Amino acid sequence: MYSVEEVEFLKEHVGYMKLTTIAKKLNRPLESVSIKLKRLGLGDTRSQAGMITIGELAKILDVDRKTVENWVLRHGLRCLKQITRQSKSFYFINPTDFWVWAEYNKEKISFYKIEKNVLAPEPEWVDQERIKKRDRVVNYRTWTTGEKKNLLELKNKGYTFVEIGKILGRSASSVGKQYNRMMVN
Numbered sequence: 001m002y003s004v005e006e007v008e009f010l011k012e013h014v015g016y017m018k019l020t021t022i023a024k025k026l027n028r029p030l031e032s033v034s035i036k037l038k039r040l041g042l043g044d045t046r047s048q049a050g051m052i053t054i055g056e057l058a059k060i061l062d063v064d065r066k067t068v069e070n071w072v073l074r075h076g077l078r079c080l081k082q083i084t085r086q087s088k089s090f091y092f093i094n095p096t097d098f099w100v101w102a103e104y105n106k107e108k109i110s111f112y113k114i115e116k117n118v119l120a121p122e123p124e125w126v127d128q129e130r131i132k133k134r135d136r137v138v139n140y141r142t143w144t145t146g147e148k149k150n151l152l153e154l155k156n157k158g159y160t161f162v163e164i165g166k167i168l169g170r171s172a173s174s175v176g177k178q179y180n181r182m183m184v185n
Contacts, residue, residue, distance in 0.1 A: 006028075054072065061109060078093070095119045099126075147168055161176045
């Protein structure tokens with residue numbers, strides 16, 4: 001039987017301490033602590049905290065998880081490292097923190113891909129962004145061999161990336177990047 005103090009200790013430290021450490025501090029077997037957490041409904045620490053993992057956010061946003069990791073490491077998206085189970089650690093993001101960050105980093109996100117209210121509480125401005133972004137969507141197309149050949153010919157004739165883009169139906173940025181990739185190889 002767990003005392004009230006032990007249960008409170010579990011509630012306070014699950015997700016912030018390894019289960020092995022909690023078990024040692026409570027002088028209880030690891031299996032006993034694990035079972036007690038499940039009985040208390042604390043088996044899923046992230047649902048307790050109301051947070052999502054980097055992987056879950058990536059799936060919601062339809063981006064690679066490395067993209068979200070990059071936002072955390074290089075672009076200031078706040079996250080919290082929590083340890084669950086015995087030794088596995090997760091990086092959790094509070095949806096409110098995400099929305100605050102997203103408001104200042106709108107150019108990084110395709111809002112039209114985010115299902116409405118999947119990340120509650122969703123700010124009012126997100127609907128406007130969904131509409132704006134959907135109207136500007138340009139899907140990536142792989143460069144064909146013929147397009148690459150045309151690009152080189154047009155560039156050799158002195159055309160600019162903007163002009164080549166209009167001829168090939170591509171953005172100047174896409175043309176420039178493809179040209180640079182071809183020149184490196």
